[in-house]
Amino acid sequence: MRLLIATDAWKPQVNGVVRSLEEMAKHAGAFGAEAVFITPLDFLSVPMPTYPEIRLSLTYPRRIARMIDRMEPTHIHIATEGPIGFATRSVCLSRGIPFTTSYHTRFPEYLAARAPIRPQWTYALIRRFHNAGSGVMVATPSLELELSNIGFRGIMRWSRGVDTDLFRPRTERVLDVPGPIFLTVSRLSVEKNIAAFLALDLPGTKVVVGDGPARQDLKKIDPSAVFLGSLSGERLASVYASADAFVFPSLTDTFGLVLLEALASGVPVAAYPVTGPLDIVGGTGCGVLDHDLRSAALAALDCDRDACRAHAEKFSWLESASQFFGNIRSADGPATDTGREAA
Structure with a gap:
């Protein structure tokens, strides 16, 4: 062929x-x-x-x-x-x-x-x-x-x-910010709904990886959030593994590869109960889906990180x-x- x-x-x-x-x-x-x-x-x-x-x-x-x-x-x-x-x-x-x-x-x-x-x-x-x-x-x-x-x-x-060799749990944490660390990885554009994540009242630090046309407007929502720009390879994988929870605020994605990358890194997911998160995370115990995204983010901190990794290993390229x-x-x-x- x-x-x-x-x-x-x-x-x-x-x-x-x-x-x-x-x-x-x-x-x-x-x-x-x-x-x-x-x-x-x-x-x-x-x-x-x-x-x-x-x-x-x-x-x-x-x-x-x-x-x-x-x-x-x-x-x-x-x-x-x-x-x-x-x-x-x-x-x-x-x-x-x-x-x-x-x-x-x-x-x-x-x-x-x-x-x-x-x-x-x-x-x-x-x-x-x-x-x-x-x-x-x-x-x-x-x-x-x-x-x-x-x-x-x-x-x-x-x-x-997902590449489970690259995205994996790591003992070293590369983010020197107060915890718990709530991470999102996304293109920074209006349809990704990153504003909903940044508007949450959460303890610790919000970290945003990615770039796009909405970046400057998003930085105004929570001046304390850490914006790292676009990352790839080992640097991106190390940031994933340094997070305590991965927050996925999108309501419009059809899948969400970043969900698998987070889970492969041993990081539980918080998201809305919509297409993508429902299919990948729903019913697995590897994250929390809730229309109240703040509640989901806080509850995700208690999920079993080993179970997250084991679930991601079911998805191979x-x-x-x-x-x-x-x-x-x-x-x-x-x-x-x-x-x-x-x-």
Whole structure:
């Protein structure tokens, strides 16, 4: 299998979509596959309004078609509903090429947080985008139920994983601040609801890892909170392991890889009882889900850290890749004629 993945989310962005796709490419060989990409790095781009860190690619179907001809994939997966995703979808539909998609982001809610656009209008467009494919991959059972109830078809499960060698409990604590330490790791933008975390009346210290357009406004909410900016690798893993509880205030994420990273580090989770936390943490004893986020954060301090680690070890990137490539094969069949056009 030579799988072409078309994605509007790519490096240098730091998010769950990019990380998941990188891991799929890394594990492709174990499933007799090779992954090639069409990404924003292939095009000129412009900054997204209200969020300049995200670039919107300037592309069109004919150029995407030439790239598909050159790459000669046997299968195509469209990861995002941006300019690259829509252009690739257009080419596939015009040539009769089967393709799969994945639903990573609650784009309707994100858009509604920035503009007076009702989510149901955007969902109609997104539903049409995904229903044109052979199948749409989602990360959790609750998201599958939610989307099926509003007319999404061909839903397939694709869970996620965590690097348990990097993210692990550690004896050394790198954060020299008063405890207990309540940590969140996130893109700092309005839809992530970090303001709800910073507004909590909690003992000890709140620590925020990540960057984004809302950073300066968020710093005003709690001047005592510690903002560390974007971190990765060993430095990020060490910060996770230094926390006493991980607070996840998002109401719009479809999974939340950071939940697994915290649990793998032996850190219990506090979150709202919504998609993502419900699927990963609910009923495990590895965190507390409550509509009162302060109560959840305080109660999470009493959770068993060893149980958090043991639960995270159930999520591997190898198993995630097995689901992903299995979905591609079952949805599209063994190979696809990508319809190379005559020069």
